[in-house]
Amino acid sequence: MNFFRLFPLAAATVLLGAAGSYAQTTPAWNNKQCAVVLTYDDAIDVDLDNVVPALDSVKLRGTFYLIGSSPVVAKRLPEWRRAAQRGHELGNHALMHPCDGSLPGRGFVTPDNDLSKYTVTRAVNEARANNTLLTAIDGKTARTFAYPCGDLTIGGVKFYDELKPDFVAARGVTSGLQTAAQVDLTNINAYMIHGQSGDYLVDLVKQAQASHTLLVFLFHGVGGGHGLNVDAKAHRQLLRYLKAHEKQIWVAPMVEVAQKISAAQQAPQKPR
Structure with a gap:
């Protein structure tokens, strides 16, 4: 039984006591209590209609993980460019969004986009092609x-191993809060959000504050537009809490947080 999932607010209270001082800050989190990254997948209309505003x-x-072949990328390219100019990260969610169709529950995977039928070379080349597209949109190379x-x-082969030189880090889908030392930059934890309340989202942030850890949100639809969705009011409640506590919480795109984590992990350890 996972205490933190069942009782997030109570868990935060326990962690607060264990932390000793709620005001404690962490260099890896830009000298704030914790880091929060807001990520949005699939390059859908609501990203530009609801989330960016x-x-x-x-x-x-935030960080928007774009599928290069999404028609929303092509038809709304100037809007994506403006979002990047305002500081949002345009992340890489592959060119064709291939998923492993051999796994249970993957009836939605088409033969053309079945990762189990890919070669590693094809997956790597498509990710790099998407990087080229994204650079043409935002002019950036770090993502x-x-x-x-x-x-x-x-x-059985981890295709991202060949992509490490091309990216600062990669985000996964396994939930969990981690310190900078615990973060695996090849598979960063993230909480998949689908239907949870605004209170749940805020309580996750409070847990991260209390434990001085990284919290990554993984959103798809916000106020509709996707089968995986969170209510727009719940999303706004989260944003209001983050804004009200911006002196204690570092909210930044994934690329900036990952760069900070990488630097912290590579820094020489001080003798105790």
Whole structure:
């Protein structure tokens, strides 16, 4: 039984006591209590219609993982460019969003986009092609990757191993809070959000504050537009809490947080 999932607010209270001082800060989190990353997958219309305006209204920045072949990328390219100019990250969610169709519950996977039928070379080349497209949109070369469907391997081989030089880090789909030292930059934890309340979202942030850890949200639809959805009011409640506590919480795109984690992990350890 996972205490933290069942009783998030109570868990935060326990962690607060264990932490000793709620005001404690962490260098890896930009000298704040914790880091929160807001990520949005699949390059869908509601990203531009609902999410970007909501983030901009409170001057917070997020990471949008774009599928290069999404028609929403092509038809709304100037809007994606403007979002990047305002500080949002355009992350790489692969060119075709291939998922492993051999796994249970993957009836939605088409033969053309079945990762289990890919070669590692094809997956790598498509991810790099999407990087080229994204650079043409935002002019940037540093960005992060998000595994489509959270699938890491092709025939037992981790295809991202060949992509490490191309990205700062990669986001996965396994939930969990981690310190900078615990973070695996090849598969960063994230909480998949689908139907949870605003209170649940805020309580997750409170847990991260209390434990001085990284919290990554994984959204798809916000106020509709996707089978995996969170109510727009719940999303706004989260943003309001983050804005009200911005002196204690570092909210930044994944690429910036990952760069900070990488630096912290590579820094020489001070003798105790």
